[in-house]
Amino acid sequence: MDMSVFDLFKIGIGPSSSHTVGPMVAARRFLLDNAPLDDVTEVKAELYGSLALTGVGHATDKAVLLGLMGETPQDVVPTSVDAQLADAEAAGQLKLLGAQAVQFKRGTHLVFHMAESLPEHPNGMRFTLTRKDGATVSKVYYSVGGGFIREEGEAPAAAAASVAVPYPFGTMAELLAHGVRSGLTIPQMLRANECARMSEDVLDAGLDKIWHVMRDCIAHGLDTAGQLPGGLNVKRRAAALWKQASTAAANSLPHDAMHQVSLYAMAVNEENAAGGRVVTAPTNGAAGIIPAVLRYYAEDCKPADPVAGVRDFLLTAAAIGMLCKRNASISGAEIGCQGEVGVACAMAAAGLVAALGGSNGQIENAAEIGIEHHLGMTCDPIGGLVQIPCIERNGMGAVKAITAGSLALKGDGTHFVSLDDVIETMRQTGADMQAKYKETSLGGLAIHVITVNHAAC
Numbered sequence: 001m002d003m004s005v006f007d008l009f010k011i012g013i014g015p016s017s018s019h020t021v022g023p024m025v026a027a028r029r030f031l032l033d034n035a036p037l038d039d040v041t042e043v044k045a046e047l048y049g050s051l052a053l054t055g056v057g058h059a060t061d062k063a064v065l066l067g068l069m070g071e072t073p074q075d076v077v078p079t080s081v082d083a084q085l086a087d088a089e090a091a092g093q094l095k096l097l098g099a100q101a102v103q104f105k106r107g108t109h110l111v112f113h114m115a116e117s118l119p120e121h122p123n124g125m126r127f128t129l130t131r132k133d134g135a136t137v138s139k140v141y142y143s144v145g146g147g148f149i150r151e152e153g154e155a156p157a158a159a160a161a162s163v164a165v166p167y168p169f170g171t172m173a174e175l176l177a178h179g180v181r182s183g184l185t186i187p188q189m190l191r192a193n194e195c196a197r198m199s200e201d202v203l204d205a206g207l208d209k210i211w212h213v214m215r216d217c218i219a220h221g222l223d224t225a226g227q228l229p230g231g232l233n234v235k236r237r238a239a240a241l242w243k244q245a246s247t248a249a250a251n252s253l254p255h256d257a258m259h260q261v262s263l264y265a266m267a268v269n270e271e272n273a274a275g276g277r278v279v280t281a282p283t284n285g286a287a288g289i290i291p292a293v294l295r296y297y298a299e300d301c302k303p304a305d306p307v308a309g310v311r312d313f314l315l316t317a318a319a320i321g322m323l324c325k326r327n328a329s330i331s332g333a334e335i336g337c338q339g340e341v342g343v344a345c346a347m348a349a350a351g352l353v354a355a356l357g358g359s360n361g362q363i364e365n366a367a368e369i370g371i372e373h374h375l376g377m378t379c380d381p382i383g384g385l386v387q388i389p390c391i392e393r394n395g396m397g398a399v400k401a402i403t404a405g406s407l408a409l410k411g412d413g414t415h416f417v418s419l420d421d422v423i424e425t426m427r428q429t430g431a432d433m434q435a436k437y438k439e440t441s442l443g444g445l446a447i448h449v450i451t452v453n454h455a456a457c
């Protein structure tokens with residue numbers, strides 16, 4: 001598996017991994033690949049398919065400009081983005097990678113092709129630069145979900161460095177077989193694989209950092225009121241509901257614990273919708289589920305060693321995400337929301353079971369349940385914004401992950417449907433799904449509710 005846990009969990013910026021993080025990375029990569037830039041006179045970015053249809057709602061336009069200016073998702077300061085872009089647009093000028101200035105005009109240098117898609121994936125973009133002598137260079141990139149990008153013609157596996165690992169796996173059956181032979185748990189095997197790429201100290205520091213960013217994101221979301229950007233006038237609810245939930249009177253029923261889990265997830269997705277700092281898990285649209293279940297684990301399950309448990313949780317969740325990405329997709333534009341919220345639910349369920357000491361069979365069972373009950377779920381965000389249904393959907397996904405984990409832990413690990421089968425079912429279901437249900441905002445909730453008009457952009 002040519003993927004690392006840090007490919008699945010990337011610190012970035014909202015609101016979308018495929019429509020914000022990926023395009024920002026692609027724009028910057030295009031310029032870096034074509035440096036030096038001191039004789040460049042013009043750069044043009046063209047967005048196609050889902051990137052065009054829901055691009056403004058997903059801040060793809062902002063992301064592309066920031067990437068051309070040299071910003072990265074992990075380092076850009078979310079609170080400075082609007083001012084940075086306003087300055088560039090007012091000056092009619094972009095500084096490529098922070099240095100070479102070129103003219104910039106929307107509609108000329110940033111173009112949305114609403115009725116056109118590129119052949120290899122619904123999230124296509126073309127960048128073209130012109131040099132002083134009139135020579136041009138043009139490249140096509142695809143944002144394939146979870147912040148991953150690939151260049152036109154590039155094999156999917158080439159997007160990540162290939163490293164020989166002790167427990168290579170392309171299916172859950174292979175990973176389980178390694179477990180039987182080695183006597184190791186899934187998080188132990190993932191740890192050994194990661195240690196072929198980096199030292200154990202670097203791995204643990206990276207995992208701890210991911211958890212810290214997730215935890216901070218929940219805390220910030222639970223403390224921030226107001227209205228989300230984008231024109232739908234959606235009110236942030238997590239903070240007010242959290243305040244209400246923090247009183248003793250509001251905690252009198254057993255299911256109030258699940259209400260709090262929903263609020264953790266909604267807090268993250270409100271942060272994401274506001275363009276805040278989030279971790280892709282495995283995408284931004286589904287970024288609330290894993291942090292919510294992790295906080296539930298770390299605080300409510302009262303583990304003896306929460307640091308080790310959180311690390312095992314993340315490693316196990318990453319294994320499930322890798323399988324889904326490799327054998328189906330984690331892109332809403334490719335297979336609908338089953339590939340985002342469904343996959344995140346499966347990752348969280350498996351992570352929870354691993355952290356609570358479940359067997360490899362129970363981990364597989366939890367992940368399989370997590371996906372099975374999201375099969376067929378469409379992606380139909382209203383106004384092309386990652387708000388409705390996405391925010392509440394993460395709350396629901398987190399609660400379902402805990403239920404899936406609980407069901408698996410009460411069993412003995414044997415189950416009827418394998419994880420590999422359910423992932424393949426998800427892939428086929430996504431292939432059969434009409435394009436209007438795949439992050440285009442042309443079907444479902446998106447057309448049954450009055451929306452803001454982004455078409456003019």
Ligand code: SF4
Nearest residue numbers: 285332337340379390
């Ligand atoms: S509906 Fe699901 S897949 Fe679509 S943008 Fe929202 S979270 Fe992502």
